[in-house]
Amino acid sequence: MFDLIIIGGGPAGYLAAERAGHAGLKTLLIEKRFIGGVCLNEGCVPSKTLLHSAKILDYAKHGNDYGVTTSGAAIDQKAVITRKNKIVRNLVAGIKGQLKASHVTVKEGFAEILGRANGQNRGMIQVKVGEEVFESAKLLIASGSEAIVPPIPGAREGLEQGYVLTNREILNLEVIPKTLVVVGGGVIGLEMASYFNSVGSKVTVVELLDKIAGPTDREISAILQKNYAQKGVTFRLSCRVTGLPQGGVEFEENGTLQRIDAERVLLSIGRRPVTTGFGLERLGVLIDKGRIVVDEKGQTSVPGVYAAGDVNGVWMLAHAAYRESEVVINNLLGKQDLVRYQAMPSVIYTNPEVGCVGETEESCTAQGIAFKVASLSMNYSGRYMAENAGGDGICKVLIDPQRQRLIGCHMIGNYASEVITTAAMLIETEMKIDDIKEFIFPHPSVSEIIREAIFKL
């Protein structure tokens, strides 16, 4: 008998388990594949190791811009993958250590929800792993998400035969394809396009929308696209993929059918919450549009059953999952807490990086939110200029003119992934603009751009 059973060992699951175990709850964590989940094993973290290798290669190749000449800089893809695997192993081991330290019971295997117990433990939720059945009054579903495989002719076959890849497979490619077509120009697609472009593939991004990078600020998306076009990536926007025959991608562009050759195809059109196949229906949890419906405390429609992370379909980001699972555990422990999404940062780890938080001009206009915006070249930051030859990044800040608070910040330029946290904190704390002006930023630093932009308002 457990106090809490958690299904899924990704960011939502393992963090919840750590917190719950640490607080003294008897906790069981069940993971069917790898502790650490997609983020740690086949997503966020491994892609960052690859992208860093590509960045070093880019610096080496373009050292001339900085007065450094090199020759013979080349990628050793096998070594890159080996390094990645080592880092992932280390991190996974670290998490397992943390879980152990928090007295969490971990079961690696497929979890199946059997429903409610009868008899002595009437009403307890029963979960089966292998031949064992576990019981608990509380259940946290952190089953995550999986790459969407569209019903396009050739998609299934391609995945089976290995020429169509998802995030899972592409991070283990030991041979760099000569041509790579990325279907879907969102965060995952762009990061992989960035990597394989740097390491020598001829990359084409095919996107259904008229812009890349999903809901990212339109101007910043355009700058990112321009940067990658200059680096040699081809973009085919407003195109619908119609078929994935071996060795190519067929798509419709302006009403005509096109085909481009592709040694490999990355499917990155989006991810879908995993809500089926493990007995969730036996608890009667409300699911809408494929997502588990939760309130701001992570409570599902069934008392005692919670959900956090990608499975709720809200943000599908690891850091959102962390916070959501923390809120679930806090409430379980009797501490009032709820998730706010107004200051959820999002980052694209391309080169240049994109960091965003809060409202965009487009989202404000769509919702009728009054705003004032200041947009500033990243070259206002001395450090940016020193380190980014020919950089054309920008930083935008949006404020609520009535309340005099920051409501959005969007930037493209390296270190944006780190700098954006500053803006997120300012938004979350709803600090007044006049108060923000009193902050001291280290000089020279890229983060100073936020201060500069605020003073431009």
Place this chain on the structure above:
Amino acid sequence: MATSVIMPRQGQSVESCIIGHWHKKVGDAVAVGDDLFTYETDKAAFDEVAKVGGELLAVFFAEGDDVPCLTNVCVIGNKGEDISAWLPAGSEAAATAPGTAAQASAASRTETLPLVSADAPTQGIEVADLAISPRARHLAEKHHADLRAVVPTGPKGRVIERDVQTLIDAGRFATGAAGSNYLAETIGTGIGGRISVADIERSATMPTPVAATTQPEVYEEKHSNIRKLIAKSMSHSLSTMAQLTYNASFDATDMLAFRARLKQAKESGLAGQLGITLAEANITLNDIILYTVSRVVQHHRLCNAAFYDDKMVFFKHVNLGMAVDTPRGLMVPTLFNADQLSLADISAQAKALSAACQKGTISPDTLKDGTITVTNLGGLGIESFTPVINPPQTTILGVNCLQTAVRDVGGVAVPYPSMNLSLTCDHRAVDGAPAARFLKDLRAALENFSLLLMK
């Protein structure tokens, strides 16, 4: 050369005044004639006007501070001048730090004072005039503590630092952008449980009666000193006296005819020919009534008296109180020795006193020592009311509006202008018959006003 501004002494009985509002803050340019600050005695509010120009270099007292008369309140001079010589002994600035530090602390106090209400220009509850120590205010601002919920435990109901800390520990605080302007029942869902902008917007759209409109249906205002005094005096009056009101009307024909004649004489230049000086403004009906009361009450000593538990005090002369409606509240300046003044003098003095009350420049010494009071609501169309006596006086005369009445003259209904008088007397001092006799004499005098002037 820097010059200090002292707290003026408004009348011999005034020991200290409370600073109401600072019009200027440290660093502001000051020109001769600019309003510096308002201050209140327990009877009236005044504006202190700059007598020298320059920069406001230092401010030693904050709004709400009770400052002894003749104490240095602030210093005006040239930028950078040393103000240490002017530090008053009683100010907190002097007690905590000398020199420029005092200047800085005084500056921050005055500059931060309006913060709480500045967030709430159109709605919410004013906490700006809460009695609060600078340390407590600083802490409250730092944590955006909701001072409306504070429980003062300091001396004289003052909010001190520990009260604010208690408030913070209790979790009533909001984000900077949310400010302090939220409904008391708003639940905080922002960071650390703070009240966020979203919470405010949510509570503003909640279909509760209070939140249904953007304008709250109630708002609070702390009592001014004048209001406190009026409240105390009026409730004391009604709870301790046996007062009752007698109503009677009189024929105003003669009074109106007299006023018309005066007006005509002035306009035709007749008055000038006869060497009669008439006040610039016209004699009003109220002037005529004041004059009449000052003469008639001399023969009714009970009505020109003060009643104490063990004795009555009778006055040889008539110090006539006249009720004046001002933006600050009711004020009752005194026409001293009104029985000695001519109608023209009464008219001129009454106008001057009324104007001084309106402007707030009336001397507190003029607001006391009345022996009987006249209050006139006739201009507002009142036909009858029960005036409340200003203790320890025994009598107050209420004057009502002019109406047209009719009387039977040989079987014919003849209209005539009529005015009602509402006389309240303290029955402990004045029995019904003497009160009625006073009223009867008043009516007779007013109906034959031309004759009264013969006296």
